[in-house]
Amino acid sequence: MNSIAIVGAGLGGLACARVLQLHGVDVTVFEQEASAGARPQGGTLDMHGDTGQVALRTAKLYDEFRELARPEGQQMRALDPRTGEVVIDETPEGDFRPEIDRGQLREILLGSLSPGTVRWGSPVADVSRTGDGARLTFADGAAHDFDLVVGADGAWSRVRRTLTGVRPVxxxxxxxxxxxxxxxxxxxxxxxxxxxxxxxxxxxxxxxxxxxxxxxxxxxxxxxxxxxxxxxxxxxxxxxxxxxxxxxxxxxxxxxxxxxxxxxxxxxxxxxxxxLPVPHAWTTTPGLTLLGDAAHLMPPLGVGANLAMLDGTELATALATASSVEEAVRVYETDMLPRSIETAKACASGLHDLLSDDLGSMAA
CATH class of the missing domain: 3.30.9.30 (D-Amino Acid Oxidase; Chain A, domain 2)
Incomplete structure (x- = not known):
């Protein structure tokens, strides 16, 4: 059985662990925070039908999501800053992108995992290559080798430092x-x-x-x-x-x-x-890969969590079905990298729209 470690207990890493466990694959998630409640988990997320909701269906957690989702949260209003008047008030028909609190979504994912999957209070001090695998060295000096280390550790990813060395700007x-x-x-x-x-x-x-x-x-x-x-x-x-x-x-x-x-x-x-610079890409490397913000940090315009969860579930599916870990990572990165590059370009444009004077371009 291949040994798989995920660094980071955010939405993408947890979604990856969930789908791996559905396929009977052993996985451990290492998280530097002391507990699930160590800090607030941010605001609300809109789950997109072609990304986040696909991931939730793959993880067999869609029904749990729908119990907490708020379709009414799709309402978008624009105010004229000089008069305070509402100039746009739109609620899309249907529930293509219902909202859910980030903390609630994380609780759904955490609750779906086997007890002990997440090792809280496990900050990673170093990530290194070991032949066809990778080694995690922790702040307490302990070190463990894995066939694959997945960097789901966000904007300032330690795993990324080893894989690409690229840092956010x-x-x-x-x-x-x-x-x-x-x-x-x-x-x-x-x-x-x-x-x-x-x-x-x-x-x-x-x-x-x-x-x-x-x-x-x-x-x-x-x-x-x-x-x-x-x-x-x-x-x-x-x-x-x-x-x-x-x-x-x-x-x-x-x-x-x-x-x-x-x-x-x-x-x-x-x-x-x-x-992260666009494009941020790399050659498939034995023992290491990235997902979510570690792979494609973008402006927070409603796509990051969706992509992270899709990354995680697609990687897990590939690992459960491919002939080898290296082949699974290659399949995953072949789809993920072009998708993330195009989305990052769109987000860069969306950030400009967010701060334009056109109230009709509500990019948030």
């Missing part, structure tokens, strides 16, 4: 994240303005995006072009200072729009957008 765009808790009760005007799904308003290379989650929280992002060092001297632990900076940056926008910034609960988080 700053995109020129930054997000500042904040939010509204118990929005329908505590912020009813903003909740009504947001609607049931996503609200966007933008002008002059700047945008504010707000997205509902299932818990009544609204996750917000101030998005703008900025040099990489734009926040030098700005203390993100000082919420009042960050709020004042954003209100000055968005000066001239309607008070009803700026209320998202003024009324937010808690602090702000700085999230500069990094991307």
């Amino acid at each position: 700053y995109s020129g765009v930054t997000f500042v994240e904040f939010g509204l808790d118990d929005a329908d009760r505590r912020h009813p005007a903003l909740a009504a303005r947001t609607g049931r799904g996503t609200m966007m308003t933008k002008a002059g290379g700047q945008a504010i995006v707000a997205q509902r989650t299932s818990s009544g929280h609204i996750r917000c992002y101030a998005t703008f072009y900025a040099p990489e060092d734009w926040a030098a001297g700005l203390d993100f632990a000082d919420a009042a200072a960050v709020r004042a900076h954003l209100l000055e940056r968005y000066a001239g926008w309607h008070p009803d729009v700026l209320a998202y910034v003024r009324e937010h609960d808690g602090g702000f988080a700085h999230r500069p957008l990094h991307v």
Whole structure:
């Protein structure tokens, strides 16, 4: 039996492990975080019919997904930043891209795995080649060899460092994240303005995006072009200072729009957008491969989680059915790499659309 290790317990890595176990393949997932609840799992995701939903069907978890999915979350609103008026309000017919909280989706995947599959608190210190396989060395000094190590370890992947050596670069765009808790009760005007799904308003290379989650929280992002060092001297632990900076940056926008910034609960988080160069590709290498953000880090425009899960389930299916690990990886990468390159090009264009003055191009 081939030994397979997945580094990273994100959606792509867990989807890969799930399908491997469905085929009776032994797999271990190594995750540096101490537990599943070690940190918040982000906001809401729209599951696409041709990627994320395909992966969920392959993983035999589609019904569990549908029990929690929110088709109403597909609603998209655009506000005029100068007047605060709703200029676009659209909800697609059917449920091609129903929303689900990232944390809920991760819980579905974790709950589908055999006990002990995920080794929490296992940070990888080094990844090295060993003939036709690979070795993982952990922070505690322990080392284990595997026939295949799958890098599902995100933007700053250690597995990628060994396979390609390529590192993400700053995109020129930054997000500042904040939010509204118990929005329908505590912020009813903003909740009504947001609607049931996503609200966007933008002008002059700047945008504010707000997205509902299932818990009544609204996750917000101030998005703008900025040099990489734009926040030098700005203390993100000082919420009042960050709020004042954003209100000055968005000066001239309607008070009803700026209320998202003024009324937010808690602090702000700085999230500069990094991307991998396009194309990011490699020659099939024995013992190593990548999926998700480790393989194709793109702007967060609704495709990353979908692609990561499709990557994971396609890789697992290939590993379960091909004549050898190397052949399985070759089959997987032959499909995954061209797909990711084309999607990354589209996302680069979508990021430009997100910050254009055209309210009709709602790329988020």
